Amino acid sequence: MEIFAVIAFAVSGITAALRAGMDFVGICFVAGVAAFGGGTIRDLLLDRRPFFWVEQDALLWMVVLICLGCSFFIRKSHVEVTEKWIQIPDAIGLGLFAALGTQVALIEGAPVAVALLMGVISSTFGGVLRDTFCNVVPKVFADHQPYVILALLGSVIVVCFDSLNVTAWIGLLFAVSITTVGRLVVLSFNISIPSWRT
Amino acid sequence: MEIFAVIAFAVSGITAALRAGMDFVGICFVAGVAAFGGGTIRDLLLDRRPFFWVEQDALLWMVVLICLGCSFFIRKSHVEVTEKWIQIPDAIGLGLFAALGTQVALIEGAPVAVALLMGVISSTFGGVLRDTFCNVVPKVFADHQPYVILALLGSVIVVCFDSLNVTAWIGLLFAVSITTVGRLVVLSFNISIPSWRT
């Protein structure tokens, strides 16, 4: 399950890098940042070592292999199709990383505001860094569709279940389901948050 | 006093995010980066934990509340007025974070060059990250008005007073006043540093 999410985030990096006109090196790098950036920033801020990609270095090899594979199969004309197709694993990844990030922060003894922030950061910061290196305004900040808000919702659920002393995995399961299903509903019905009045 | 500075930095993030066409989520994020980014990078580099926003997590809630408030009151047409209005608390923040950042680094036993760098980073890096995520060249690097130089001046004053063994708060007070007043003078008289010869 987690592997699916990492793959989805990596593929989102590959399509973003292709759009920015990068070569193979850039694609590997942006895919890596999209897949590992959020969790790495979370672990840096919480001072947790070793990083999850140091413990499970198979994940690093996997992302490199995916980039190699994509260099044979993906072409620029495939970008739009791929972006549509990866939204489902991306929604799973969003829910999974938000719930896990919050859980990890609570275990480390962080206050509630920080735990919520860590859930949001570990699920969405990979995408923010991906877009920053591709030199565009981060998509999650400007597309007026709930994405970060759903990550926050998942984090809130984990915090609530935790404060009620429910066994951790029930809260995690519930949070992941709500976030993932929420994201899929948003995508199907094209729901957007109100924009600014001028 | 410190709260005023954090608010000023957060509001500068809100106006920058509005200019970049972001939605509510982007505004919260950029406001948070502008308010906490500089201090966080300083603490990461000096390996100080917990971060100041983990210890005082009320600051996090405050920034979220300000963003919520602004979403009702600020409109795009207000951006220019707001940017003018926040220059005074921003000048206070500049002086405050530069002096405190240098002081913190000296207490941690950093050499002089590093202490000066920490003063500059903690007061200006929030703005640099804010502009980077909004996909513009950081304003403090390209507007030819002394800003970082005044932060450096404040840091130098703190280092000088420290090497003379004066009680810390006198040096801090002096540094904050010089930097803040200097910034206000720069703004009133529109002073600029010489640009490059072509």
Added chain:
Amino acid sequence: MEIFAVIAFAVSGITAALRAGMDFVGICFVAGVAAFGGGTIRDLLLDRRPFFWVEQDALLWMVVLICLGCSFFIRKSHVEVTEKWIQIPDAIGLGLFAALGTQVALIEGAPVAVALLMGVISSTFGGVLRDTFCNVVPKVFADHQPYVILALLGSVIVVCFDSLNVTAWIGLLFAVSITTVGRLVVLSFNISIPSWRT
């Protein structure tokens, strides 16, 4: 030798900042990020303290002096000539930082994939951050010339020699030579990696 490399990376930062229309402050900052960014990220990820620029703070002063010097001598019209001229020390820096970064990660007990990554990050991330702050797509990701790949080659050589239990400096010397010579060959013959099919 290492000093030459730091100077080369700093000068590459200066020319990038000039191209982006920055003032003196921006030039100092971008030069510092280009020179120290890669090694700092490596040390942050490996949790090594103090940073090399805290131990040898003379390097910080040196970069500031170079920026001051350049502000008198470099003009915008010199940028292209300078960029050509710094490619030789830049190639040395690439080889040196890739080999040293890998060696440092191996000493810290990192797995192979992480050691390779650290070699690549410490030699190329300075340039990536430099271009990100200057608001352009990082050059090493999009110019289709082997640069990161050569850094990776040097890292692989260090890892191979290390696993054969050869004395460290022989592997380092070999890796630095291969990477540097390889880069110079690439530049002379204008070799490029295949681009994407559309």
